[in-house]
Amino acid sequence: MSSKKPNELVNIPHEILEEAQKAGVEIQENKRAGTFFHIDQKTIHSKVNELFEGKLELMDIKTALQKYDWLDNYMWKLVDKNKDEFTKKVAQDYSGGYFMRILPRAELTFPLQSCLLITQKNLEQRVHNIIIAEEASKANIITSCLQHSSVPNAAHLGISEIYVKKNAMLNFTMIHQWSENTLVRPRSAAEIDDGGIFVSNYVCMRPVRDVQMYPIAYCKGANSRVSFNSILYGHKNSQMDIGSKAVLRGKSSKAEMISRAIAREGSKMIIRGMIEGDSSECKGHLECRGLLMDDKSLLQSIPELIAKKKGVEITHEAAVGKISEKEITYLMTRKLSREQAVSLIIRGFMDVGILGLPAALNSEIKSIIDASTEGA
Amino acid sequence: MDILEVKDLSVKVEDKYILKNMNFNLKQGVSHILFGPNGSGKTTLISTLMGLPGYEVVSGKILFMGQDITNKSVDERAKLGIVVSFQNPPEITGVRLGDLLKLCLGKAPTDKFTEEEQKRIEAFRLTNFLDREINVGFSGGERKRSEIIQLIFLKPKLLLLDEPDSGVDVESLRLIAMEIQHYTETTGSSALIITHKGDIMEHVKAGYGCILLEGQFHCFTEPLDIYDDIKKLGYEGCVACRMRKREGWQSEQQKTQ
Secondary structure, three states, X not given: OOOOOOOOHHHOOHHXXXXXXXXXXXXXXXXXXXXXEEEOOEEEEEEEOHHHOOOEEEEEXXXXXXXXXXXXXXOOOOOOOOOOHHHHHHHHOOOOOEEEEEOOOOEOOOOEEEEEEEOOOOEEEEEEEEEEEOOOOXXXXXXXXXXXXXXXXXXXXXXXEEEEOOOOEXXXXXXXXXXXXXXXXXXXXXXXXXXXXEEEEEEEOOOOOEEEEOOEEEEOOOOOEEEEEEEEEEOOOOEEEEOOXXXXXXXXXXXXXXXXXXXXXXXXXXXXXXXXXXXXOOEEEEEEEEEEOOOOOEEEEEEEEEEOOOOOEEEEEEEEEOOOHHHHHHHHOOOOOHHHHHHHHHXXXXXXXXXXXXXXXXXXXXXXXXXXXOOO | OEEEEEEEEEEEEOOEEEEEEEEEEEEOOOEXXXXXXXXXXXXXXXXXXXXXXXXXXXXXXXXXXXEEOOOOOHHHHHHHOEEEEOOOXXXXXXXXXXXXXXXXXXXXXXXXXXXXXXXXHHHOOOHXXXXXXXXXXXXXXXXXXXXXXXXXXXXXXXXXXXXXXOOOOHHHHHHHHHHXXXXXXXXXXXXXXXOOOOHHHHOOOEEEEEEEEOOEEEEEEXXXXXXXXXXXXXXXXXXXXXXXXXXXXXXXXXXXX
């Protein structure tokens, strides 16, 4: 048996895989329904686990566009090409991205993973991704976007368009691991059909120079549902402007948003959320909680609720401030030192439970979060 | 032998004196019941003994097993063996009861409970709460059961219990009281229990009872006798009647020493 086969993850240099692993990439491919790897400006790996053949398609978007004429109808449909300078740049030229399609009624019992990685300095990585969850399909996707720790400056511009068809369920978890000099501009939108469920999770634990994003979900189908959840750890002068918007057009559609943010060491974090009720009987709830750890940092919560039809029911709760002294003391009566108590509260606050993940992914992501807040 | 000695203790809360020149001792291996009307300073007393913030010791000393702990932090006192149950414990987002119980036992979050520990948790009817966020959505009885099992898992030498019997259903009360009795009896540890009701004494065999009134202790004696007198005469009437007061306690202690 040859040790190196084409299109095998083992062909990727070990030290790159190690970094990817820290950002949630499972290198044992048999534990994933499929694996996609895009490094710098090239897709270098794209493979479906043989157990899931016939259940999903996974390939580079450029390959997919050649293969399927109909795919043109999905490009730049949810995200406007001319939205801003970043979308314009990607529209002009991009290096690829993933095309994921979960076939009708297919259930992916293992997560599907992608990794977008930057290893070249001063690179502006531009990708365009499309996910189609066909009717009554079920899948969990975990996508890790990261920069190799040796790279000082870089930018990541990523367009993602996500389609959740009738009665499909898609849980999409994005983990960002950038560095103190990365500019990050994801531009994402999703469309959810009748009875479809879309859960969009965002986890950002490492410092980042500047990330701004505001994904939009259009709940166009009756009884469609969207949840946006984010766990944000702003430290070492990170600038984060993270929001999400849900437009509830379908009858009885629902949106839920939960954000947990910690700001310390001069970080500035703006957490936005907008729920727009365009249809009667739609419901939405937005929750934002932030912990401010010092006087050099800033936390701002901007919730927006819009009702356009009577019968719309949208609520929000937000709280930003310091860690409760009562909670610290309580834990100290249980033999924890002040530092241990604070660390436990922080880790609890960044609760993966809000992400609605299957148990295995839950513990994987919990360990990433715990590693980042170690000794915090 | 005395596990705790309090000498001339005066305590202020928000610039107001709540306790004035208190002197008393707690005995090793004995449960003490502390009665007193609302606002008499009972919670202030046990909060001060635990070292909780907001309770300023203006004068006096607290000795635990002969060691001066007056200026020790909350966690240092806990590590020495003093624990407290809260009347209104806080809800802590994302911190699961199971994880906290492991911490109380000195285990890492990845460690498993032993069979014996699992049995205790089951006895407290908390098995289904291990994955729940601490106190979030817990009923009165569930909170108290959670508080008491945490304390028992901490293996303390002195338990300070702030109204473990308030807002609790009859079954939970019986369970809590029996567990406290079992723990103190088998480990020879002491307890100071604040209560307004006598029910807890059905299962906790208390050695002494006393009344805290106007910042002072009175009448260290048979707890059931005190409770009967309070019911008949009221707190002040009871204190006036039993003028043995704390001096009686002190002299009795001197006798035993």
